[in-house]
Amino acid sequence: MTHANDELLEIARSTALAAAELIRRKRQEGVAVAALKSSPVDVVTEADRESEELIRSLLADARPGDGFLGEESGEGDASTSGVTWVVDPIDGTVNYLYDIPDYAVSIAAVEGGTDPAEWTALAGVVINPVLGEVYTAIRGGGAFLNDPRGQRRLEVAPGKDLATALVATGFSYTAERRERQASALTRLIPLIRDIRRFGSAALDLCAVAAGRVDAYYERGLHPWDHAAGALIAAEAGARVAGLGGAPAGALLTLAAEPALFAQLEPLLEEFGAAF
Numbered sequence: 001m002t003h004a005n006d007e008l009l010e011i012a013r014s015t016a017l018a019a020a021e022l023i024r025r026k027r028q029e030g031v032a033v034a035a036l037k038s039s040p041v042d043v044v045t046e047a048d049r050e051s052e053e054l055i056r057s058l059l060a061d062a063r064p065g066d067g068f069l070g071e072e073s074g075e076g077d078a079s080t081s082g083v084t085w086v087v088d089p090i091d092g093t094v095n096y097l098y099d100i101p102d103y104a105v106s107i108a109a110v111e112g113g114t115d116p117a118e119w120t121a122l123a124g125v126v127i128n129p130v131l132g133e134v135y136t137a138i139r140g141g142g143a144f145l146n147d148p149r150g151q152r153r154l155e156v157a158p159g160k161d162l163a164t165a166l167v168a169t170g171f172s173y174t175a176e177r178r179e180r181q182a183s184a185l186t187r188l189i190p191l192i193r194d195i196r197r198f199g200s201a202a203l204d205l206c207a208v209a210a211g212r213v214d215a216y217y218e219r220g221l222h223p224w225d226h227a228a229g230a231l232i233a234a235e236a237g238a239r240v241a242g243l244g245g246a247p248a249g250a251l252l253t254l255a256a257e258p259a260l261f262a263q264l265e266p267l268l269e270e271f272g273a274a275f
Contacts, residue, residue: 005138008083008109009123012228013136015058019051019105020129023090026050031097045097048072051089055107059085069114071224082111083122086227091126092200101130106202108227116223117247124228126202135206135232143209143235154236157211159259165214167264168196168204172220181219184271191267201253205229208255209236215256215264219274226253243269 026047052072059066067079070087085107090096092103105127110119126135135154137143143154169185171178189195196213198204202225204216209232216233230240230248239261242252252274256264268274 005109005122005141009125009136009138011059011062012085012107012109012123012125013134015055015062016105016107016125016127017134018058019055019089019107020127022054023047023051023096023103023105024129027096027099031099044072045090045093047096048090048093051105052087055085055087055089055105059087066109067114069223071222075114084110084114084119086110086114086224088202088224088227091202091225092198095199100199102128102198102200102203103130104128104200104202104206106224106228108231110227114223116227116249119227121227121231124231126206126228126232128203133206135209135229137209137228137232137235139231139235141235143232145206145210154209154232155211156208156233156237156257157214159257160214162191162260162263162267163193165192165256165260165264166194166196167192168198168207168213168216170197170199170201170204170218177220180272180275184268184273187271188267188273201225202229205233205240205255208238209233215254215260217252217254217264217268217273219252220250221248221253222250230255243274 031045052070065081067084068076088106091106096103108124109122112119122139124137132148134146171181207213208216233255234240238255239258240248240255
């Protein structure tokens with residue numbers, strides 16, 4: 001199985017690198033909004049669509065029997081191999097639109113279907129094309145960061161007290177939910193070191209893996225938002241889950257070093273972070 005996962009990782013990495021180069025070039029040429037999604041502020045660019053088309057084509061050529069789940073095009077044909085690719089062609093599209101250098105291509109290979117509660121992630125890649133950072137993980141094989149300085153194995157920051165924890169989060173694009181998320185955050189922020197909001201769930205999860213933040217939580221993630229990043233964080237030593245032992249998913253995704261996770265989980269439940 002290790003050999004098979006190595007192959008999946010290499011396919012994911014080469015595909016993500018091609019997509020990262022595409023969106024980097026398209027960003028230099030200028031970005032236009034192609035459509036709206038959940039609200040007037042939740043956008044899709046032409047680069048999102050072109051990136052997903054490229055990824056889907058490359059994966060189909062490499063492994064024609066695999067399934068596909070992408071943010072822009074949804075589910076493809078059912079998998080006949082047991083493997084499904086879960087893809088976000090640009091995670092952090094609003095950052096991309098504004099040329100804020102926190103966006104990524106995210107590709108994961110999973111088995112067990114398209115429901116995060118039922119799948120097992122086998123390999124994952126998240127690439128920030130601006131910084132040249134390539135995050136990778138294989139199930140059971142650890143997590144790594146390749147960047148212009150070289151390669152290093154990732155480990156979550158050592159356990160901290162809640163009061164010294166730097167916590168990342170994100171917000172919905174719908175006004176009512178955003179207001180409720182802000183209410184929960186207002187109760188949490190006096191208890192921690194500080195909060196960070198970067199705008200890409202995939203990169204937030206990788207930031208936990210790299211020890212750049214101590215924890216990350218968010219309500220309302222889609223499968224493609226966290227498929228690769230959650231594996232990378234877990235392989236770096238984080239606990240990644242929902243509340244009450246539930247799998248990470250739409251209700252809540254929380255990633256942190258296990259002792260810090262245990263401190264944050266009851267507070268997030270009490271404060272209504274998952275509603």
